[in-house]
Amino acid sequence: MTSESSCRICGDTVSEFLDFGTQPLSDAFRDPSDTTEEFSYRLAVGKCGTCAMVQLMNEVPREAMFHDDYPYVSRGSSVMREHFRSLAHGFLSTELSGDDPFIVELGSNDGTMLATVAEAGVRHLGVEPSGDVADLSAAAGVRVRKDFFEEPTALEIAETDGRADVIYAANTLCHIPYMDSILAGVRALLQPRGVFVFEDPYLGDIVERTSFDQIYDEHFFLFSAQSVDEMARRHGLELVDVERLAVHGGELRYTLALPGARQRGAAVAQFLEQERTARLGEQEVLEQFAANVHAVRDDLVALLTRLREEGHRVVGYGATAKSATVTNFCGIGPELIDFVCDTTPAKQGKLTPGSHIPVRPPEWFSDDYPPYALLFAWNHAEEIMAKEQAFRDAGGSWILYVPTVRVV
Ligand code: SAM
Ligand code: TMP
Known part of the structure; x- marks a missing residue:
């Protein structure tokens, strides 16, 4: 289903080109004892035909995202x-x-x-x-x-x-x-x-x-x-x-x-x-992008499912806001990823939004290296890979999904 909305820059029509379906708030890390319903909304993106601005089709109220428990530093x-x-x-x-x-x-x-x-x-x-x-x-x-x-x-x-x-x-x-x-x-x-x-x-x-x-x-x-x-x-x-x-x-x-x-x-x-x-x-370019996104999703899910079937342990690295889209769009939960390690104190001990994968301090990763780590914080790859050289030395492999799914 595609939709239209009003451009936040010029007021003209925004036409949707990619739909990620229902998503949680990307930074709403959840207490494991919390049983309340999670906030959800439809994440879809479109482009204004007049001023070319690419933007979300739906807005989340700002107070739901930015408040006294905002975890990103x-x-x-x-x-x-x-x-x-x-x-x-x-x-x-x-x-x-x-x-x-x-x-x-x-x-x-x-x-x-x-x-x-x-x-x-x-x-x-x-x-x-x-x-x-x-x-x-x-x-x-x-x-x-x-x-x-x-x-x-x-x-x-x-x-x-x-x-x-x-x-x-x-x-x-x-x-x-x-x-x-x-x-x-x-x-x-x-x-x-x-x-x-x-x-x-x-x-x-x-x-x-x-x-x-x-x-x-x-x-x-x-x-x-x-x-x-x-x-x-x-x-x-x-x-x-x-x-x-x-x-x-x-x-x-x-x-x-x-x-x-x-x-x-x-x-x-x-x-x-x-x-x-x-x-x-x-x-046309944006529609090709949407097709590429679906291909990456299929490849990533296939890889993680195969590794799990072969009995390998996979952990996530970096409980990024970005990873909420990956885990919830791809349907990746604790059955495919044991935990995600992250240095941010406010995220540790919580569950990832929507996908409910436990977030742990980095020591959980380094104290018992898994064979595979899915690098959600790929934008910090150089810094993290240098810091975690011992993981590679211990035989560990990184799973990357940008720009394509691969094991390195
Ligand atoms: N500038 C920092 C950086 O690059 O690391 C923080 C970026 S963080 C992803 C976005 C920040 O924007 C949050 O701290 C949020 O609370 C703040 N923010 C959201 N809406 C805002 C607004 N209307 N005015 C000022 N800050 C806002
Ligand atoms: P960002 O991609 O939005 O900057 O978020 C990066 C997340 O990854 C943030 O929660 C902090 C975490 N992180 C680590 O756990 N270890 C690291 O070495 C770095 C650079 C980030």
């Missing part, structure tokens, strides 16, 4: 800690090097990025609705407002703190359906020559790598240079730069400014041209 990866430290230093030596600069971060989470700015003594504010992670950032010396960023929040910040030289968001903007309010807020809060910089998973990489697990409740938009360019224009901003990032399985970093405030970098035209050549936004 940025500091869980050493690669991401370094990524944010180096970005902060970049801002400090450029956009934040003037007289009394000010930066606002949306979705500042545990303060991993802003801690470097705070250490430098530069004026900053994190806006973070999830109370638990906001508290972690405050403990790290970061000034934080526990709130959802939207237009009224932006107006209040502009009133009390003045306008910002930089507004920044990592892995957050794509989480927010109410984009008209966000971008009105950005326009109100930005200095005339300020920049709005955000980075999120890239549609081009998702399609090319069949990384369908980037699609879940929190990832409302799958951005591309083309759709962000359109979005900026329709909301009184201009896309002035695009940069490719290797983190999180492939992202783009976009820089927006008020129209005419900044020179447009050559990279914008290059990305737009590249996407045109790849026919990224075209229905």
